[in-house]
Every structure is written in C-alpha cells, then in structure tokens.
Amino acid sequence: MKAKTQRLYLVLGALVALGGAGALAFSTLGDKATYFYAPSDLAGKAAPVEAIRLGGMVEKGSLVKTGETVRFVVTDNVETRQVTYTGILPDLFREGQGVIAEGHIDPASGVFTAETVLAKHDEKYMPPEVAGAMRKVEGKVS
Structure with a gap:
C-alpha cells in the first residue's frame, strides 16, 4: 500500500x-x-417532568422559614410561582433579590421543590437567565 x-x-x-x-x-x-424557565413561561402549561431551573426575583414579604424548610415566591413581575426548599440558603439570599432555583414542579400542587438555590453575588448582579427573562416579559407587558 x-x-x-x-x-x-x-x-x-x-x-x-x-x-x-x-x-x-x-x-x-x-x-x-436543565432548562431555564421564568414563572411566565410556566403559567397555564403542564408542569415539565424533567429537572428545570426557575428564575426570577424573590417576592418581598413571601419568605417563610420553618426549621430548615423555607417557602418563598419567585416572580418575574407578571406571574409568580411558590417555591419550597429544605436546606441552608446562600448568605446572599433575601427578598427582592434575583434567584435561580434548580428542582422540579410537583404536578399535584404546582409548587416548585428546589434542590439547589443560587443567589446573586453582589448588588449589581442578576443571573443572566433571570435578566433575559425579565426583559422578555417586560417587553410583552409594555
């Protein structure tokens, strides 16, 4: 050869x-x-079966702690979604701040059960997915 x-x-x-x-x-x-969704993306649709990321702002006045279980509401200023998380939250997690929660939606109750919660790292930062979803929603509303 x-x-x-x-x-x-x-x-x-x-x-x-x-x-x-x-x-x-x-x-x-x-x-x-894992696919990213804002609360508006999930409104009126069947809950995805696979693991997803839910992002938005933590609604002020919605944070309720019971032991290690935390309940809060994530909003994109149009729709909201109830979130439950058991574990230790990041130090920077607070109401009125951007958040991404990874987990799944309970089909029966519609409550999002988070396995991981990610919070912003400084005052000017918002996760890119959250910022994009918020801009997209604001564009539809305006």
Missing part, C-alpha cells in the same frame, strides 16, 4: 473516531441538561 493511501485511511479513521466521540458527548450532555 502506498504512503498516500495509508495517510488517507488514517485521516478518515481519525475523523470517524472524532465524530463518534462528539456524538457521544452531545448525547450525554443532552440527558443532563
């Missing part, structure tokens, strides 16, 4: 292996993806 033919087979084999590795990586990432 000529050297040119060997190189061609080697390059084709490398491309097939690279394509297979890429397909495997994308299929694995697709299974682990």
Whole structure:
C-alpha cells in the first residue's frame, strides 16, 4: 500500500473516531441538561417532568422559614410561582433579590421543590437567565 493511501485511511479513521466521540458527548450532555424557565413561561402549561431551573426575583414579604424548610415566591413581575426548599440558603439570599432555583414542579400542587438555590453575588448582579427573562416579559407587558 502506498504512503498516500495509508495517510488517507488514517485521516478518515481519525475523523470517524472524532465524530463518534462528539456524538457521544452531545448525547450525554443532552440527558443532563436543565432548562431555564421564568414563572411566565410556566403559567397555564403542564408542569415539565424533567429537572428545570426557575428564575426570577424573590417576592418581598413571601419568605417563610420553618426549621430548615423555607417557602418563598419567585416572580418575574407578571406571574409568580411558590417555591419550597429544605436546606441552608446562600448568605446572599433575601427578598427582592434575583434567584435561580434548580428542582422540579410537583404536578399535584404546582409548587416548585428546589434542590439547589443560587443567589446573586453582589448588588449589581442578576443571573443572566433571570435578566433575559425579565426583559422578555417586560417587553410583552409594555
């Protein structure tokens, strides 16, 4: 076999292996993806079965602590969603601030059960997903 033919087979084999590795990586990432929703995105729709991220602002006056269980309302200034979380909240978590909660919606009650709660890191920061969803909703309302 000529050297040119060997190189061609080697390059084709490398491309097939690279394509297979890429397909495997994308299929694995697709299974682990969590989708972001604002409360308006969930209004009037069936609750997604998979894990999701719910983002918005913590409504003032909605925070209720009972032991390690915390209940609060997330809003995007149009719709709201009740959230329940059991665990220790981030130090920067407070009413009137941006939040992203990862978890699932109970289909029976419609309450979002968070497994993870993420809070903003300084006074000027809002998670990009929350800021985008709030701008999108404000654009519909105006």
